[in-house]
Structures are given as structure tokens and as C-alpha cells.
Amino acid sequence: MEAIDCIEKALGALAQKDVVMPPILHLAIERYNGEVDVKTAYVPGIDSFAIKISPGFFDNPKLGIPSLNGLMVLFSAKTGLVEALLLDNGYLTDVRTAAAGGVAAKWLAREDASSAGILGCGTQARLQLEALTLVRPIKTAKVWARRYEQAQEVAEELSGKLRIDVHSVKEKRQALEGSDIVVTTTPSREPLIEPDWLAPGQHITAMGSDADYKNELAPAIVAPPHRYICDRVSQCAVYGELHHAIEANVVDANADWPEIAQVITGAIPGRQTDEEITVADLTGTGVQDTGIATFAHARCVAAGVGNLFES
Secondary structure, eight states, rough: OOHHHHHHHHHGGSSSOBBBBOOOOEEEEEETTTTEEEEBBBBOSSSSEEEEEEEEEEEEGGGGGGGGEEEEEEEETOOOOOEEEETTHHHHHHHHHHHHHHHHHHHSSSSTOEEEEEEEOOOOHHHHHHHHHHHSOOOEEEEEEESSSHHHHHHHHHHHHOOOOEEEESSSHHHHHHOSEEOOOOOOSSOBBBBGGGGOEEEEESOOSTTOOOBBOOOOGSTTTTTEEEHHHHTTTTHHHHHHHHHHHHOOSSSSSBBBHHTTTTSSSOOOOSSOOOOEEOOOHHHHHHHHHHHHHHHHHHHOSEEEOOO
């Protein structure tokens, strides 16, 4: 929960005009189904800033190694001197991404939301459901994966860990049926969810579309009457689900799209009725990396670990 609070503050900082967050540096290595993202941000009031390097090579499980890894370097915002090298192997990115999903659900899902549908079966799928249980009274969940056997394994694991009823489903649509909150956590290149699958009152969080070739939601899901909220318009228009909606001409590219920072700071309301369908498009921001890196570094120093964080 402390990580969720940390990321909520970081995302809220995006409402400040003096936050400096350059565009994502994205390197695609298609030959090996790989990519590398570099993100950073300076947030006034935080004495440090992080530069995060995050590779994702999605054929790695065939080799018996994880798809995601990475590291963060923490610098002094006053002198530019290196303060810490966080050799977290992608752990902090996993935590801050899941925390962002928790923040989105906190502000956009119904307060009585008690059921969840998770599409995907990797680390992020596990952490997203855990984050949801911290902000909403989740009692049941469904898990879908391309390989049903994996979904079964994850469902059994999460049932024991979270002490809620989690079971696997064979079809994507089944994961949405009866689910108050749905989270997509895949590197899919084609939509996983269609508009006519949605039900009144649902909240959808799309986590996986952080490159222009990734796409988890049918473009029409971004369009009205659904309530669409993104983490950063400039990013989502290039990498997120908004990008695909613009390309499909189902939305106006020049519309004034709302950001989660505006909801957190009270500039605009979050969910307005129990019947509306809300959609969060989260591509991951540099302020999240600076937030979680400074949080982890402070924890390490307090514990006497020094300037090295290893998982």
C-alpha cells in the first residue's frame, strides 16, 4: 500500500507544469521479439531523479528466463551526481506498474467493486490483482491466458496467496463476464477486448500497450460514451490505446483528453455514476520511476543497506 501511495503522489505531480518528463526512448529489436524503454523525469520537490532502463524480450520464457528485467540509476537533482545504482532486475518497474493499476482502480472503479478479470498470466498479472485487493474489496477473480494450463497455475497460486476465490477461464470474454474491474497485462499486438463485451459499471485498465505496435483494446472502447482517462496524453497518443483509436478515426486526435493526474488532484472528477464504463490507458511514466526509485533508495538507506539494491 505504501508503493500505491508513492505512485499516486508521483502521478499527481504530472499536474504540475514544472515537471520535466521527456518522451520515452523506445528501441525495438524485432529479430528477437525484444524492446528496450528508457524513461526519466524530474519532479520539483524531490531531491533526486531516476533514469530507468527496461528491456522486455518476450521469447525469453522459451529459454527458461524472465521476459522483463532492467535497472535504475538515481541522480541528485541538485548536483547530477550518482546517488544509487538500483540493480533490481525489473522488480521496481513491476511494483510501480502494479501500483499505478491500483491508483487507477482507486479513482475510477466503483467503490463496491468486488470481482476482477485479469488477462495475462505473467508477473504483472499477479501484481495487478494484488494491488486491486488493496484498494477495493475484491472477493473473486478470473484469470485468462493464451495457454489455459498457465491460467490454471496462476489462479491456484493467487487463490492461496491472496485468500480469495480465483479461477481460470478458457475464453477472453469469460474473464469480463461478471467482473467489476478488468485489467489487461499482455504484450498483445491485436485487441483482446471488444466493445460489446463490456457491461455497465465496469472499469477497464489497459497496462500492456506501451509501444505503437501493441494493442489490447478495440479502438471503439476508447471512444464515448466510455469515460477514457490516460496517464499522459503525449505518450498515449503515440504508444497507448489512444494511438490506435486515433489511427482508426474513432476519436478526435485534437480532443482535450483527461489525465489521471487531473483526477488525483481534483481538477476533474473520477467515476461519476455507478453505471458508466471507465477506461484507464496506462503506458507508464518517468515520474513513476523517479517516485519508486527514491522510495526504494530511502528504504535501503534506512535499513543500512547503502546505495545498492539487489533482488
